[in-house]
Amino acid sequence: MPTLLESDEHQALRTAVSAFGRRYGRDYLTRVQEEGGYPKDLWLEAAALGYIGVNLPERYGGGGAGITELSIVLEELGAVGAPLLMMIVSPAICGTVISRFGTDAQKDEWLPALADGTRLMAFGITEPDAGSNSHRITTTARRDGADWLLTGRKVFVSGVDIADATLIVGRTEDARTGSLKPCLFIVPRDADGFTRRPIDMELNAAEKQFELTLDEVRLPQEALVGDEDAGLLQLFAGLNPERVMTAAFAIGMGRYALGRAVEYARERTVWKTPIGAHQAIAHPLAQAHIELELARLMTRKAALLYDAGDDVGAGEAANMAKYAAGEACVRAVDQAVHTLGGNGLTREFGIASLITAARVARIAPVSREMILNYVSHQSLGLPKSY
Numbered sequence: 001m002p003t004l005l006e007s008d009e010h011q012a013l014r015t016a017v018s019a020f021g022r023r024y025g026r027d028y029l030t031r032v033q034e035e036g037g038y039p040k041d042l043w044l045e046a047a048a049l050g051y052i053g054v055n056l057p058e059r060y061g062g063g064g065a066g067i068t069e070l071s072i073v074l075e076e077l078g079a080v081g082a083p084l085l086m087m088i089v090s091p092a093i094c095g096t097v098i099s100r101f102g103t104d105a106q107k108d109e110w111l112p113a114l115a116d117g118t119r120l121m122a123f124g125i126t127e128p129d130a131g132s133n134s135h136r137i138t139t140t141a142r143r144d145g146a147d148w149l150l151t152g153r154k155v156f157v158s159g160v161d162i163a164d165a166t167l168i169v170g171r172t173e174d175a176r177t178g179s180l181k182p183c184l185f186i187v188p189r190d191a192d193g194f195t196r197r198p199i200d201m202e203l204n205a206a207e208k209q210f211e212l213t214l215d216e217v218r219l220p221q222e223a224l225v226g227d228e229d230a231g232l233l234q235l236f237a238g239l240n241p242e243r244v245m246t247a248a249f250a251i252g253m254g255r256y257a258l259g260r261a262v263e264y265a266r267e268r269t270v271w272k273t274p275i276g277a278h279q280a281i282a283h284p285l286a287q288a289h290i291e292l293e294l295a296r297l298m299t300r301k302a303a304l305l306y307d308a309g310d311d312v313g314a315g316e317a318a319n320m321a322k323y324a325a326g327e328a329c330v331r332a333v334d335q336a337v338h339t340l341g342g343n344g345l346t347r348e349f350g351i352a353s354l355i356t357a358a359r360v361a362r363i364a365p366v367s368r369e370m371i372l373n374y375v376s377h378q379s380l381g382l383p384k385s386y
Helices: 008-022 025-034 040-048 067-079 086-101 104-116 232-267 279-307 311-345 354-363 368-379
Strands: 121-124 140-144 147-158 165-173 180-188 194-198 209-219
Touching: 008 067, 040 104, 067 086, 067 232, 067 279, 086 104, 086 121, 086 165, 086 232, 121 147, 147 165, 147 180, 165 209, 180 209, 180 232, 232 279, 232 311, 232 354, 279 311, 311 354, 311 368
Parallel strands: 121 165, 140 165
Antiparallel strands: 140 147, 147 209, 165 180, 194 209
């Protein structure tokens, strides 16, 4: 029977993705990371089963569903220890933006390949001096005849080495006002003047982080996605799904860590009693479960609002979901490691590495402090301090 919150179809999707993900699991992902590779087998099989492109239009080979379904896929893969970070970037951000604002030619070129997993697209917005503040982005695009020339720098761009192109957020000058407004450009990986440098991260992940330099990168008119006058509308069409998917990523990670801890607490016996029988162990795990479930509810709300076309409502809910999920994930991982004690720091149990990974959900794609700013200004109507 469906619940008030989730249909039979969504429950079936969760079950199917979970069963599929278990065939790979945490050991597979760890092995790929240690070999310096990318989980291509998992990605391509997930795509073949329709999971990667579930949110993309059917006419382009997608599932015709929405961010709700895509977030379910990512959460369930994370819950079995095999999340795919590029799901946040390629189908959720880039696929959504191209689906909503791309030309017919852009849709024909990219959406079928994004849906079947044969091509990937990265997303570059963050800059060394601007962070994710779109009003301070200095990567600029200027016209040169029929072409665009793109110049600037980006940092912490995931998966550029495995992506066929990067969706770059730049700014163009408004001829009427002289002010700069954000615009989106598809930059092929082999474009002249487009270079990348890996960032040495303590975070151990299959998806590497890069700094990008764009030195007078010449792009044809058709590289521009959408209307150059649309500004923030097009940008946030991709950023709201990014926040929903980051929340799903964090919830899945938290569920995985909590599951390992609960299993251990049931089996580990001291003084003839499983440690899970002691409230000092049981209560923090129960609290972690409650917080993850609450974050899951807000994530579902955000996804449903976005899929219903309520961009304003989805913006508030997506930020709240990302905040709640990041906090819940960090606490769940911390409590899981603490429950296992010394074993929680061993490779055998495989959850110590999540300590660093969990922090990402608090920091990226937008910090929890910036989300609190958003809620205080937009939801509560409080004045800005900046």
